[in-house]
Amino acid sequence: MKKYEEQYHLSQIQHPYRSTEVFADWLEEYGFIQRSRVLDMACGAGANTLYMANRYKDSQFVGLDINEEFIICGNKQIETECAYNNCCLYKGDWFHPDNKWIGAFDGIISFQTLLMFPDYREALKMLVELQPKWIACSSLFYEGRIEYTNKFRNYYRPSADKEYTDTYYNIHSIPLFQEYMRGLGYPEFRYIPFEIDIDLPKTENLDIGTYTIKTEDGKRIQVSGGLMMPWHFVVAYK
Numbered sequence: 510m511k512k513y514e515e516q517y518h519l520s521q522i523q524h525p526y527r528s529t530e531v532f533a534d535w536l537e538e539y540g541f542i543q544r545s546r547v548l549d550m551a552c553g554a555g556a557n558t559l560y561m562a563n564r565y566k567d568s569q570f571v572g573l574d575i576n577e578e579f580i581i582c583g584n585k586q587i588e589t590e591c592a593y594n595n596c597c598l599y600k601g602d603w604f605h606p607d608n609k610w611i612g613a614f615d616g617i618i619s620f621q622t623l624l625m626f627p628d629y630r631e632a633l634k635m636l637v638e639l640q641p642k643w644i645a646c647s648s649l650f651y652e653g654r655i656e657y658t659n660k661f662r663n664y665y666r667p668s669a670d671k672e673y674t675d676t677y678y679n680i681h682s683i684p685l686f687q688e689y690m691r692g693l694g695y696p697e698f699r700y701i702p703f704e705i706d707i708d709l710p711k712t713e714n715l716d717i718g719t720y721t722i723k724t725e726d727g728k729r730i731q732v733s734g735g736l737m738m739p740w741h742f743v744v745a746y747k
């Protein structure tokens with residue numbers, strides 16, 4: 510695992526992100542996450558999956574991620590850190606899920622990944638094929654009818670064959686997302702902006718990584734690299 514991946518995936522296991530805690534609080538308010546079978550899609554090394562499993566002992570959690578190294582590493586952590594034996598991670602591709610997962614979950618959560626796909630509609634359609642009652646994501650959203658495609662080339666993070674990685678940080682439109690989910694058979698919809706209530710320091714280098722800037726009214730703007738990050742939580746349900 511690369512240094513920045515370790516930092517992102519493993520440090521969260523000991524210190525869950527504030528966004529994870531607040532997302533769980535929000536889902537809990539509506540009763541989605543308790544006593545449920547939940548898939549954490551694109552779970553990374555499962556820090557969020559594990560956090561949820563320890564918080565909701567009467568729920569069952571499965572994490573899927575395309576990166577086998579993350580899965581192996583996460584399952585090792587789960588062996589010692591999971592208090593209730595109610596979560597496990599598997600290798601899986603969001604766009605080619607194993608048929609055994611169809612109908613296996615009441616709900617699907619996905620943290621901080623939808624923004625990275627060139628076409629978020631295609632990604633949502635794949636989740637719907639698993640037939641959950643609800644789908645909840647944290648991603649970047651704008652409240653108006655504008656969708657942003659933001660692709661950046663990061664020279665701090667070389668890939669196997671290039672001196673950079675190309676990544677999307679797309680911003681979806683709340684109303685267009687809602688309408689799309691309604692069309693897929695999920696008529697109910699809720700969302701909230703994630704207004705972070707703690708300061709995050711700026712990274713020492715100029716690589717991506719969320720930090721906060723305080724505004725005059727005491728709120729915080731989240732920034733990563735050269736972009737403001739309008740994080741929101743959304744849930745569409747039947």
Ligand SMILES: C[S@@+](CC[C@H](N)C(=O)[O-])C[C@H]1O[C@@H](n2cnc3c(N)ncnc32)[C@H](O)[C@@H]1O
Pocket residue numbers: 517518521550551552553554556557573574575576579601602603604619620621622
């Ligand atoms: C930004 S990380 C988020 C990880 C985790 N959800 C979290 O919040 O810590 C994005 C994750 O998506 C995974 N990923 C990318 N493409 C995927 C795909 N097609 N199927 C499953 N996972 C995928 C990556 O391996 C990575 O772990």
